[in-house]
Amino acid sequence: xxxxxxxxxxxxxxxxxxxxxxxxxxxxxxxxxxxxxxxxxxxxxxxxxxxxxxxxxxxxxxxxxxxxxxxxxxxxxxxxxxxxxxxxxxxxxxxxxxxxxxxxxxxxxxxxxxxxxxxxxxxxxxxxxxxxxxxxxxxxxxxxxxxxxxxxxxxxxxxxxxxxxxxxxxxxxxxxxxxxxxxxxxxxxxxxxxxxxxxxxxxxxxxxxxxxxxxxxxxxxxxxxxxxx
Amino acid sequence: xxxxxxxxxxxxxxxxxxxxxxxxxxxxxxxxxxxxxxxxxxxxxxxxxxxxxxxxxxxxxxxxxxxxxxxxxxxxxxxxxxxxxxxxxxxxxxxxxxxxxxxxxxxxxxxxxxxxxxxxxxxxxxxxxxxxxxxxxxxxxxxxxxxxxxxxxxxxxxxxxxxxxxxxxxxxxxxxxxxxxxxxxxxxxxxxxxxxxxxxxxxxxxxxxxxxxxxxxxxxxxxxxxxxxxxxxxxxxxxxxxxxxxxxxxxxxxxxxxxxxxxxxxxxxxxxxxxxxxxxxxxxxxxxxxxxxxxxxxxxxxxxxxxxxxxxxxxxxxxxxxxxxxxxxxxxxxxxxxxxxxxxxxxxxxxxxxxxxxxxxxxxxxxxxxxxxxxxxxxxxxxxxxxxxxxxxxxxxxxxxxxxxxxxxxxxxxxxxx
Numbered sequence: 001x002x003x004x005x006x007x008x009x010x011x012x013x014x015x016x017x018x019x020x021x022x023x024x025x026x027x028x029x030x031x032x033x034x035x036x037x038x039x040x041x042x043x044x045x046x047x048x049x050x051x052x053x054x055x056x057x058x059x060x061x062x063x064x065x066x067x068x069x070x071x072x073x074x075x076x077x078x079x080x081x082x083x084x085x086x087x088x089x090x091x092x093x094x095x096x097x098x099x100x101x102x103x104x105x106x107x108x109x110x111x112x113x114x115x116x117x118x119x120x121x122x123x124x125x126x127x128x129x130x131x132x133x134x135x136x137x138x139x140x141x142x143x144x145x146x147x148x149x150x151x152x153x154x155x156x157x158x159x160x161x162x163x164x165x166x167x168x169x170x171x172x173x174x175x176x177x178x179x180x181x182x183x184x185x186x187x188x189x190x191x192x193x194x195x196x197x198x199x200x201x202x203x204x205x206x207x208x209x210x211x212x213x214x215x216x217x218x219x220x221x222x223x224x225x226x227x228x229x
Numbered sequence: 230x231x232x233x234x235x236x237x238x239x240x241x242x243x244x245x246x247x248x249x250x251x252x253x254x255x256x257x258x259x260x261x262x263x264x265x266x267x268x269x270x271x272x273x274x275x276x277x278x279x280x281x282x283x284x285x286x287x288x289x290x291x292x293x294x295x296x297x298x299x300x301x302x303x304x305x306x307x308x309x310x311x312x313x314x315x316x317x318x319x320x321x322x323x324x325x326x327x328x329x330x331x332x333x334x335x336x337x338x339x340x341x342x343x344x345x346x347x348x349x350x351x352x353x354x355x356x357x358x359x360x361x362x363x364x365x366x367x368x369x370x371x372x373x374x375x376x377x378x379x380x381x382x383x384x385x386x387x388x389x390x391x392x393x394x395x396x397x398x399x400x401x402x403x404x405x406x407x408x409x410x411x412x413x414x415x416x417x418x419x420x421x422x423x424x425x426x427x428x429x430x431x432x433x434x435x436x437x438x439x440x441x442x443x444x445x446x447x448x449x450x451x452x453x454x455x456x457x458x459x460x461x462x463x464x465x466x467x468x469x470x471x472x473x474x475x476x477x478x479x480x481x482x483x484x485x486x487x488x489x490x491x492x493x494x495x496x497x498x499x500x501x502x503x504x505x506x507x508x509x510x511x512x513x514x515x516x517x518x519x520x521x522x523x524x525x526x527x528x529x530x531x532x533x534x535x536x537x538x539x540x541x542x543x544x545x546x547x548x549x550x551x552x553x554x555x556x557x558x559x560x561x562x563x564x565x566x567x568x569x570x571x572x573x574x575x576x577x578x579x580x581x582x583x584x585x586x587x588x589x590x591x592x593x594x595x596x597x598x599x600x601x602x603x604x605x606x607x608x609x610x611x612x613x614x615x616x617x618x619x620x621x622x623x624x625x626x627x628x629x630x631x632x633x634x635x636x637x638x639x640x641x642x643x644x645x646x647x
Contacts, residue, residue: 056555057642076638077559084557095552097245099252109556111241157556 001031003067004164004197005053010062012048012220022048023060024220032164035191035198037208039227040217046201047092047169049217053199054089054167055079066165084113088158090168094150096142096157102149103129103138106157113161121160128156131189133182148179155183159190166190168200172207184210205229242562245553246569249546256542257574263538264578264621265585267531272586272617274527276610277593278520284606285516286481289509291384291443293502294352294475295484298342298491300332301498335471338495345494347478347487352379354473355460360426361407361453363415370411370451372425374460377406383477386441386454392419393439398456405459406439410450427463435459532624535578539571539628543636550636551644560637564630571629572622579621583614 012023022045030036038046051057053064055071058079064071066086074082083089096105106125110116116124129135132152137145142153151174158166166187172180184207190196191212200211208214209229216224250257302325332338335353342351355374360367373380377398381387387395391409398404405423417423417437424434435455442449455463461470476491478484484501491499503510550563558566587609596605636644 051642054555057640059640077561080554080557080559082557083555087557089555091555095555097549097552099248108241108245108553112557112562 001033003029003065004032004034005030005199006065007049007053008063008065010049010052010060010064012045012052012057012060022220023052026062026220026222028215028222028225030197030199032197033191033195034213035187035211036200037211037214038199038201038217039203039205039208039214044217045220046217050167050169050199050201054087055083056089084109085161086164088161088163088166090151090155090158090166090171092170092173094142094147094154096150096154098141098143100142101139102134102142102145102153105142105153106160109157110160115161125156125160128159129153131159132156132186148175151175152179152183155186162194163196165197165199168198168202170202171200172202172204180204180207242558242565243569246566246573249549249566249570250573256545257577260538260542260574261578261581264535264575264625265582267534268579268582268617268621269585269589271527271531271620272583272613273589275524275613275616276586276590277607278524279610279613280605280607282516282520285513289502289506289513290481292448293506294383295478295481295502296476296488296491297500297505298332298338298474298476298495299472299498299500331466331469332471332474332495332497335469335474339474341494342474342476342491345487345490347480347483348476349479350379350382350477352376352383352475353457353471354380354475355457355464355471356473357460357463358428359463361411361415362424362426363417363421366415368411368414368450370453372405372453372455372460372463374455374457374463376457377454380454380475383475389441389443391440391442393437395439397438398454401436401438402456403433403435403459404438404456405435406441406454407437408449408452409440409442410446411453412437412440414450425463429463429465431463431465433459433463528620531620535575535621535624536628539574539625540632542574543567543571543629543632547636547644550633551641554637554641554644560634563637564633567633567636568626568629571625571633575622575625575629578625579618582621583617586617587614 006029008027010023010026011021014020014022026049038049040046048057052060055064055074058076062072066082071079071082096102097108100108103122103125106128107118107121110121110124111118126135126138129138132155134149134152134156137149137153142150145153151171155168155171158168172183175183187198187200188210191198198211200207202208208227213225214227214229215222216227304323304325339351339353342348353376356371357374358369358371361370362368377386377395381395386406390406393406395406398406405425407417407423412418415423419437419440421437422434423437424432426432457471458468461468464470474495478487481502485503488499488501488504546567550567553563553566590607590609593605594607597603598605
């Protein structure tokens with residue numbers, strides 16, 4: 001299996017309120033099609049690491065590679081293109097655009113990418129909605145949906161461009177057990193069937209147990225690259 | 230195919246902008262209203278300034294020409310001038326000489342002046358002092374010997390006529406148009422005869438063919454218009470005698486630039502209204518400065534209001550910007566989205582503001598203030614409308630562009646964290 005994501009000596013400082021080393025020399029590799037979870041106590045730097053991997057935070061030292069390509073040091077516009085094409089990011093809070101319908105929220109990144117026509121994009125968006133069991137909510141404004149529905153719409157949005165890597169920050173943190181099960185099942189399916197790589201930060205032991213590999217972090221370093229649960 | 234993809238990309242940015250505008254109707258309305266108020270104030274006050282300025286100029290040019298050609302008084306020269314310091318010059322007391330004030334070949338000169346491209350019109354003119362007599366009543370006054378059509382094209386005499394007709398002067402060689410004050414004091418009516426006596430002692434019986442009324446009662450009590458030939462007779466001169474040529478030019482402000490040219494052309498003196506009327510000139514300058522600073526402050530206030538509201542509406546959408554960036558929208562798209570939102574608000578607000586301004590102008594232009602103009606001197610000014618449009622759209626574009634560009638540059642996470 002080929003390496004899809006490699007981190008080399010990642011160091012991250014927070015400057016406010018006082019200078020603080022959040023990540024201390026982190027290095028690891030993730031293989032294509034792997035479903036990796038990152039666990040650790042609050043404040044251990046796992047979300048910070050995920051944001052750096054997602055290219056949304058560029059203020060760090062060290063190097064990130066997507067496959068063979070060095071991502072570190074790319075310009076904002078190049079990073080935006082990279083996120084659009086190769087990364088699906090799922091936030092802890094859904095972060096949908098409240099003015100748009102659920103369907104439109106899912107379609108927007110795909111329209112931006114411009115790989116398919118509008119009709120095709122709409123068709124694909126409905127497929128993702130069905131996959132997550134929220135296709136009946138498609139035409140409601142995002143702000144009118146329940147928390148669980150919003151989170152599933154956000155997941156569908158992350159999947160729309162068939163990204164190579166899907167990153168999630170506590171994707172099930174705000175979901176009940178039934179919704180958590182749906183999400184987990186979806187993740188396993190896309191990882192196995194579509195060979196997409198998933199990196200998820202989580203507190204949920206059961207969620208981590210369902211993944212291929214769990215990394216454990218504490219105080220800004222990875223203390224275990226393959227935690228046995 | 231590549232082109233099609235590009236079009237779709239263009240589309241989604243504008244679609245997002247439009248959705249923002251349409252879903253946040255109240256916010257959009259308030260922002261557009263703020264722009265409208267700023268632009269309405271800008272349009273209205275600038276039209277006010279322009280109207281007032283133009284009115285003041287018009288009032289001034291009702292009585293004085295832009296440029297006057299005449300022969301100035303000569304001062305006598307030394308009789309014998311010494312060539313060296315050894316000898317004394319022989320002089321007599323410098324005095325005004327008794328040389329003729331007559332312009333040579335006046336009609337040819339008038340035609341030559343008229344042929345200049347900066348000259349709008351020119352009129353032969355003769356100002357004379359005289360007495361108006363009717364029975365024992367006698368009034369001191371001055372009269373202008375003119376070709377009434379030429380004179381009318383310069384000073385719009387027709388608009389002040391209350392009785393009779395200026396064309397009557399053309400058909401009546403001894404006709405006279407007098408101010409209503411003279412008519413009242415001499416107790417004469419239209420078509421009555423009066424006699425006038427010039428400073429040369431020539432007496433002439435004139436027929437009243439018109440009465441005029443200006444806003445100035447002194448003028449109404451002294452001034453009259455007669456034919457050039459009558460004036461020449463009263464001064465005991467022949468038909469080629471003329472003292473002045475009054476010239477109207479395209480742009481009164483440029484009058485001093487043309488005096489040298491006219492001096493060369495005519496061989497006599499040329500005086501611009503600025504030289505002849507320094508107090509009017511300084512008044513005009515004061516007014517210009519005052520109105521200029523008012524306009525500038527209105528521009529500042531309007532621009533600041535617009536900047537604030539547009540800037541705020543972009544800042545409120547910071548979170549949305551971060552979400553879009555996380556989905557892969559680059560800086561250019563973010564700027565495009567928020568710039569087009571600002572422009573939509575800007576264009577709506579500017580047009581509404583211009584309409585509001587035009588309504589205010591319309592209301593004020595119907596306010597009666599009396600005097601010569603009768604109504605408040607304000608009107609729909611196309612130049613002001615164009616500058617309002619430019620100001621409104623430029624300021625909103627700038628106000629939308631800068632915060633959006635700032636947001637476009639930072640990491641999305643930085644926005645989420647704050």
